[in-house]
Amino acid sequence: MAPSGIPAATPEMTNQTGFEPSQWGDFFIEYEPKPLQRSEEWMVTRADKLKEDVRMMFNARSSSRIFLVDTLQHLGIDHLFQEQIHDTLRDISENELTSSATLYEEALRFCLLREHGHWVSADVFDKFKGEDGTFNKDITSEPIGLLSLYNASHLLTHDEPKLEEAITFARHHLELLSYSLKSPLAKQVKRALHRPLPRACKRVETLHYISDYEEEQGHNPILLELAKLDFNLLQHVHLKELKAITEWWKYLYGHIGLSYIRDRVVESYTWAHVIYYERCFELPRIIIAKMMLLITILDDTFDTHATIEECRNLHEAVQRWDESAVTLLPEYLKKFYIELLRSFKNIEDEMPIDINYDIAHLKKAIQNNVAGYLQEAEWSHKNYKPSFKAHVNLTSRTVGAPTVCVSMMAGMDDAIMKQALKWTADVPDVVVAAGKIVRFMNDIAAFERGKCNRDVASSVECYMNEYCVTSDVAIERVYVLIEDEWRTLNQARFENRALLPAVQRIISLAVSASLIYDNRKDVYTSSKHFQKTIEGLFVKPI
Known part of the structure; x- marks a missing residue:
């Protein structure tokens, strides 16, 4: 059942690209938890x-x-x-x-x-x-x-x-x-x-x-x-943040008017919460959630809506990162582009003075992400199936892992932040490994669900095509590769002791994939499967 006050989604309530609507709407803006027995x-x-x-x-x-x-x-x-x-x-x-x-x-x-x-x-x-x-x-x-x-x-x-x-x-x-x-x-x-x-x-x-x-x-x-006390106290903190970010998203989503994108603010915040749940990490939690939402808009635009020329123009505009580049874009993308630039400017302006976080690294990560999206769009436009290796090398980055990992570094202690930020921005093996795990689990879930017509071939399909095997064989091979990447993540704990706090958070991104893509389901895209978890974390006190 949907949470109180929120209508359950029905099959006909999908947007023009077939994505389910939000399960939550204004729920967390209006939600007032029942008073607990104690103040x-x-x-x-x-x-x-x-x-x-x-x-x-x-x-x-x-x-x-x-x-x-x-x-x-x-x-x-x-x-x-x-x-x-x-x-x-x-x-x-x-x-x-x-x-x-x-x-x-x-x-x-x-x-x-x-x-x-x-x-x-x-x-x-x-x-x-x-x-x-x-x-x-x-x-x-x-x-x-x-x-x-x-x-x-x-x-x-x-x-x-x-x-x-x-x-x-x-x-x-x-x-x-x-x-x-x-x-x-x-x-x-x-x-x-x-x-x-x-x-x-x-x-x-x-x-x-x-x-x-x-x-x-x-x-x-x-x-x-x-x-029990700590869980309930933290739940109060998370509810306030959910209200604030839902209000931010409600304005952005309504203002840019892109009806084809996934409306997933609560799911994005929950994903960020998996990585940083502690009270003192509101800043990285909110930055990660916002980056996930912006990546989702870009991903859905390149994957499901924009023509190849519009993809090329959006890529050029993002690389230029200047309001004057808005003239390159079709009318329907102009508001989004301006809001993308404004979102980064606001993050920079709101950064506490005692946090030495260089947002230029985050901007570059988004630009690299978009460059990857364009390559995927070119492959799809030409109906080209890359080799399995070429596919994984690209899409383990376009899944958003480098951008999210750079976002995480806003939670590092100032003593290591500068080093951790630069190290993460250079996309070390541990970031690549986390990205591959997210990509592989995403692709397995997507293969089970069935992809959109315009999606580039998944890693599962590329493996099937290159090695002439069935989907079952390809998926089992991908699971073997996932195990190999976990070994790389475990090794990173000992190879990067000076940056262990950063390594631990990057590993948590891979851990999050086991929740988001559990049982070969993509609960970010098909968010009705995520509702019970979200209620347990944020709606129901212990």
């Missing part, structure tokens, strides 16, 4: 008291702190204890666990350290193997250990056969055990088998895990209460 002031005071209680928990022994950090991450409140977690992981990295440590403990330590850029060898799991090099049978009856091993092993880099073996082993035995497990562990195993934890959208996982944690016997009531 926001009380919630803040109570949360502050609970945070002090949690800080005291970091005085425990090392193995207990491993469990504490893992629980905080699952509950989505690790952002409140960054200093304590940093110190804990440093201590844990310098001290190996005792020989009596369980598989659960060892895998948890491995996972936490690798996630945070500390290298740990896969050899730590050798003690759970026999003389023949295979895992001991006695660990197959420990589902929580197998689950931890399965999740941890997905942080593998290139050429780590031990972790590939661990994934296969753990998955097999988790599948055998899954029918006999009880909740909440059964639900956690089911989610992990669908999508391992390092690739799961953190905020959606938090929604699931708060419910799971409440079911666990012996759960810590302090952590649970703080998680």
